[in-house]
Amino acid sequence: MTKKPLAYGLAAGLAATLSLAPTAAFAASADASSADAATPASAATASTQNSVQARIDALLAKSSLSPELKARIHAAAATLPANWATTVAAKQKQYGLTGTTFYEQSQSLINPDDYQCQSTSLRDWLTAEMSDVDFINLLLLSLLGGDQIPTYDALLFGQQSKANTFGIDGSYTNELNREMTNLKRFWDFDGSDIQLIPMHGKVYQDLDRITHVYEVLYGMDHATALSYAELVQDIVLSDPGMAGGENPYFTFNAFAFDPTPEDAAEFNLTKRIIVGDGILQGTRGIGLGDKAAPLGILAHEYGHQVQYAKNLFDSPFTGPEATRRIELMADAFGTYFVVHARGSSLNAQRTLDVQKSFYNVGDCSFGSNGHHGTPNQRLKSSQFAVNLIEDAPNQGHKLPALVFDARFEKALPSIVAPDAS
Template identity: 30%
Template sequence: MKTNYLLTGVIVIAIMLGSCTKEDTYVEPDLNAVYATSIVNKFPNLSQGTTVNIDLGINEFSYYDNLFKVVEPSECGTTAFDEAIDETISENLDQLGAQFYSIYSDINFYMSLVDTSPQYFGVDGIYTNLMKKRVKDQERFWDMPNEVAVKGQHNANFKNEDLLRETLPFLYGPTADIDALIEEIYVINEESTFLIENPFVSFDGFAINIDNFFGKGQGDIIVISDGIVSVMTKTGIDANIIWTGILAHEWGHQIQFNNNWSYPVEDGNVPESTRSTELEADFFAAYYMTHKRGATYNWKRVEEFFDLFFNIGDCSFESDGHHGTPIQRMDAAHRGFELAQSAQKKGHILSPEAVHEIFIAQLPEIVE
């Protein structure tokens, strides 16, 4: 379902979420799309530290591990978001952080799905009211009342014994010694200067349909972490726009789940298919964010967010999680903005189907 790649002593983040049918389980490829972000050269003594002899290894999850076809390479390069991530990791990475980051990320991913407590957003819930408003806005704008559960992801999850106790059996099996696992996690929490302290430990942003996988009536879920927003705000971007933009992008994926749309891609070309869905989510997000009856942001304010986050893109043309290049993603977002502007005089909101048809018609120009 989700795979994080970790090399001992080297953090190489390549969070890849596989996809199945909506009737089974679907996870959209992770929004941050950070590939091969390595800081080993900044920490030459990292591999010389003493490792903790604790086995928190968990089973591999199913995901696409076969490369079907590649996307034809085009102009591409790294962006400021990569630098912000490197800077964040560099603040306090230690040996335990390198050793256990991947496992903590997996555990936090599942805690986000299992948690049914009242949700809060941002450290200490400072953005909870904003998110409640934005969720209501999305429901009204796309006519999707009470369809999507939006959840926060927090480093504080690793201090929540009840949530750990509820989550760990899904990862380690019903016969696992949960008390021992929790005790081990608490030891690591205490000893590490990185785990549960660095924003990168909660760095998910994704949409998923799990169709009652956890047996609690949950289906469509969006998860947004504190960490992604925290790192982006360091660059001076308005936090309100960041929360709004990530939610709008992920909501676009939920619209896709509902409609089971097909895309004009060659059969079996997973990178090309993923790129199409990601670019469309950017298109949907910009349409909502700049629409007169949506979030009502003007393009100048929104463009900074797109330039940092949606423009992150990636150059992994051979990856089945390819999101599109920075240039393509910015182009898709700007076209969504232009579509919203064309309807502003009347304030008319196009149906998701109509927005989709317009995007499909423009897709060849975006990718070329």
């Protein structure tokens, strides 16, 4: 039986190799230390710390940052807590944040040895958007735990508000808010406590908000948190390619979140769906800026909230098959709403055409627990939902979520059947 995760993105959740961790260097060092049973825990943490310092210094040697900023980063690396790696990993586990297709697409650009991703239009678009970013600066930012500030800012402190905007220019605000209202009416459960939250990269321009993330997330005192926040902000603002944090790389994601009772009590968190500016920029950038793509993103994420509400995470599957089932089901839930006459009522063929392009973002995790289905499988899930609508004798009738799920479970074996010619 699979354990219900806390967060699920359009492809599974949130961050993996370089994202929430101060880079894969921590994980690699920790794994190497833990593999040696004779290595005491204190020596292991010291080894990890030395590795972090060495990696930062190696990057600084190649960096074009000012000598003053380099000196400050070097000094900060020496003061990183000895348990920094384990603290960051514990936060990942606490919030159930794992890799998504979108995240892995972005990480495959800066850490290609860890990802086997074919070139896609969305990946090529992001590559072009990052062409002016200094990757040395990006890696330094990651080592300091600062490359996912927009994610945590939205997750921990974001609140639904009429003042919120979606999209870097705010152009998706009305349609996403309208769809969120319709989604809550469409599915047969009380979704009144699900908040729709934007993720904006411009948070890097607000020193207080960066500081607040370090304070709350990592338990740092204000002075220490401020010192790291100042470094993170200075790195971002000194690199023209990062566009003051508004390069789409920093917000290239969308995910659903369901807090534990402990997190709800500690941070006053509600269920939420978070949509980043970057992924909306990306879909528009590859010609999918019409309604089907942004509405499809939100409807998919709301599909995960249906799964939370109806306890649909448990299954006989384990590992990649379990995650694939969840993601394909969310694809089906999302498409059903988008095409249904009582949902978004979008043209079925246009929706499928958009999703065919949309799902070809590529899946880098075929053998991992984050695998969410091949592009063909994801398209088949959407086609399954369209067929349910078109075959219904009453086009205005909508299926209850559990009835929909029962039909999906019956169809799943054919959806995931081998299709190589």
